[in-house]
Amino acid sequence: MYKTKWKSALCILIISSIVSCSSQATIIKNDNTPIKGRIESSDKDNLYVDFFNEKITVPRNEINSIDHPGNVMGNIGLGVIGLGGVFALLGMALKETPGTSSYSQDVNETTGDIYIWTGIGIGGGGIITAIIGYSIWGRSKMAAGNMDSESARMMIRKRPRVSFNYGSYVKDNQTFYMGSVKYRF
Numbered sequence: 001m002y003k004t005k006w007k008s009a010l011c012i013l014i015i016s017s018i019v020s021c022s023s024q025a026t027i028i029k030n031d032n033t034p035i036k037g038r039i040e041s042s043d044k045d046n047l048y049v050d051f052f053n054e055k056i057t058v059p060r061n062e063i064n065s066i067d068h069p070g071n072v073m074g075n076i077g078l079g080v081i082g083l084g085g086v087f088a089l090l091g092m093a094l095k096e097t098p099g100t101s102s103y104s105q106d107v108n109e110t111t112g113d114i115y116i117w118t119g120i121g122i123g124g125g126g127i128i129t130a131i132i133g134y135s136i137w138g139r140s141k142m143a144a145g146n147m148d149s150e151s152a153r154m155m156i157r158k159r160p161r162v163s164f165n166y167g168s169y170v171k172d173n174q175t176f177y178m179g180s181v182k183y184r185f
Helices: 002-018 071-096 102-144 150-155
Strands: 025-029 034-042 046-051 054-059 063-067 161-171 174-184
Touching: 002 102, 025 046, 034 054, 034 102, 071 102
Parallel strands: none
Antiparallel strands: 025 034, 025 063, 034 046, 046 054, 161 174
């Protein structure tokens, strides 16, 4: 079983290193000119992009779409988690399969353990891959301000904003608390 744990750890390292992802977004301008770079920040009018260690400004009104990095890596990580789950389930099924002799029962249990630990190792690699991928994707989306194109801005529905107001007052040496909730659309 000691060797199996090392094989699982090796699976995690191999999967995490094979499935790597760029941190550069692809910005497609209105004239279909692509710009590949890391989105550093944004404001309501511009995106600020690190383009080969040179800071460039891209006006929002010139942007057609943005392909943020990391989402593919995150989705692959989710698939690898599922694959690890399949291995673990197969291992549990093998352990429960009765053998025709005590030797075959031991083989089933040992093989089941190998499948379970391999599934755990593969699933762990998938978790790491998904976390890294979605972290890269989320950072890029936040830096861009989630405003990819004019059509995307128009599709965003306004979410209600909720504010809580509270206060207190003292009367007859007792403190009373009052509060109100305000919804804005």
